[in-house]
Amino acid sequence: MAPLLLQLAVLCVALAAAALILISMVAFITATNVPLLHQHEEEKFFLNAKGQKETLPSIWDSPTKQLSVVVPSYNEEKRLPVMMDEALGYLEKRQKQDPSFTYEVIVVDDGSKDQTSKVAFKYCQKYGSDKVRVITLVKNRGKGGAIRMGVFSSRGKKILMADADGATKFPDVEKLEKGLNDLQPWPDQMAIACGSRAHLEKESIAQRSYFRTLLMYGFHFLVWFLCVKGIRDTQCGFKLLTREAASRTFSSLHIERWAFDVELLYIAQFFKIPIAEIAVNWTEIEGSKLVPFWSWLQMGKDLLFIRLRYLTGAWRLEQTRKVN
Numbered sequence: 001m002a003p004l005l006l007q008l009a010v011l012c013v014a015l016a017a018a019a020l021i022l023i024s025m026v027a028f029i030t031a032t033n034v035p036l037l038h039q040h041e042e043e044k045f046f047l048n049a050k051g052q053k054e055t056l057p058s059i060w061d062s063p064t065k066q067l068s069v070v071v072p073s074y075n076e077e078k079r080l081p082v083m084m085d086e087a088l089g090y091l092e093k094r095q096k097q098d099p100s101f102t103y104e105v106i107v108v109d110d111g112s113k114d115q116t117s118k119v120a121f122k123y124c125q126k127y128g129s130d131k132v133r134v135i136t137l138v139k140n141r142g143k144g145g146a147i148r149m150g151v152f153s154s155r156g157k158k159i160l161m162a163d164a165d166g167a168t169k170f171p172d173v174e175k176l177e178k179g180l181n182d183l184q185p186w187p188d189q190m191a192i193a194c195g196s197r198a199h200l201e202k203e204s205i206a207q208r209s210y211f212r213t214l215l216m217y218g219f220h221f222l223v224w225f226l227c228v229k230g231i232r233d234t235q236c237g238f239k240l241l242t243r244e245a246a247s248r249t250f251s252s253l254h255i256e257r258w259a260f261d262v263e264l265l266y267i268a269q270f271f272k273i274p275i276a277e278i279a280v281n282w283t284e285i286e287g288s289k290l291v292p293f294w295s296w297l298q299m300g301k302d303l304l305f306i307r308l309r310y311l312t313g314a315w316r317l318e319q320t321r322k323v324n
Contacts, residue, residue, distance in 0.1 A: 040137075043136075043137055049128050049129045054129070058153070059243070060247070063155055064155045065104050065154075067156045068105075068106060068154035068158070069103065069106065069159075070150035070159060071083070071108065072110055074112055075113060075116060076165070077112075077115045077118075080164045083163070083166030084105070084123050086169075087105060088127060103156070104154070105132045105133070106133050107132070107133070110141055111140035117134055135150060143257060144260025144263075144264075145257075148256070154246075158180070158242055159240070159243060162238055166285065167283055168237070172195065172238065177240065180192075180193040183275075186244075187272065187274070188244060189242055189245075191241075191276075192239065192274070192276070193239070193241075194233070194265070194277050197233050198277070199279045218296075219300065228269060229269070232277060239261075245273050248267075249268050255306065257298070258298065258299050258302075259306070262299075262302075267317060
């Protein structure tokens with residue numbers, strides 16, 4: 001009996017090793033180089049409040065605003081107005097209290113099939129294109145790809161990622177700013193503050209099915225085991241980066257869909273960029289684009305491939321390069 005069990009154990013180990021080698025080969029062969037920001041000609045411009053084309057700025061230009069807010073949006077014509085009203089209400093009030101405070105909101109329409117761009121453009125007409133800009137992508141890139149497009153077209157010293165559903169209370173940006181300042185001195189002017197929902201985990205578990213809870217714990221384990229240590233909530237869409245941290249991380253980013261946050265933080269930890277995790281007020285909003293099982297499966301595959309591709313050298317992290 002014992003020899004048979006030993007043979008089975010050896011066989012299982014051999015099969016697992018063979019599977020890992022095969023998956024590593026697939027990950028290596030299918031890997032792409034650090035992606036350039038391939039822009040369709042129409043994506044190099046935005047429309048000003050008069051409907052005239054103007055060339056988008058670059059992350060490599062000197063900053064001219066204190067804060068850029070990048071809002072990735074896919075089929076968000078219904079949810080976007082609530083978020084924009086809250087964000088712009090806060091930003092306008094803050095500017096009145098402190099005239100030296102300057103900002104811009106960049107809505108990136110990620111190839112929507114609805115009227116997202118038209119809804120967003122109304123805010124451009126109301127507040128002016130110096131404060132609100134709309135970038136309309138020709139085709140859907142994914143959340144990470146949309147944010148990357150917005151980041152590379154931003155003018156702020158600090159860049160905030162904010163979801164279009166308004167799930168995070170926008171005034172909590174002040175919490176992230178404090179968290180960012182507490183990390184000073186910033187090495188090479190780089191630092192990141194991540195909004196976190198980890199403190200709400202018990203409440204969310206009580207409202208979720210056992211299956212979704214199991215998926216959540218499985219995803220958290222894979223994030224910790226394969227990619228990012230010390231961050232309890234990598235997926236909150238509310239993140240604040242210094243301009244230098246944004247250019248360094250997003251210029252190395254490969255993943256353009258839901259798991260992009262994990263690679264972003266993996267890159268940040270590789271470059272030893274200090275990261276603060278800050279609790280924020282968050283409410284689940286109906287209309288999520290995530291399909292529970294298949295989206296988590298895709299993210300799980302992405303996590304494994306992130307690790308294997310960096311481990312095998314298919315992807316390499318280098319010093320910041322300019323992206324044309």
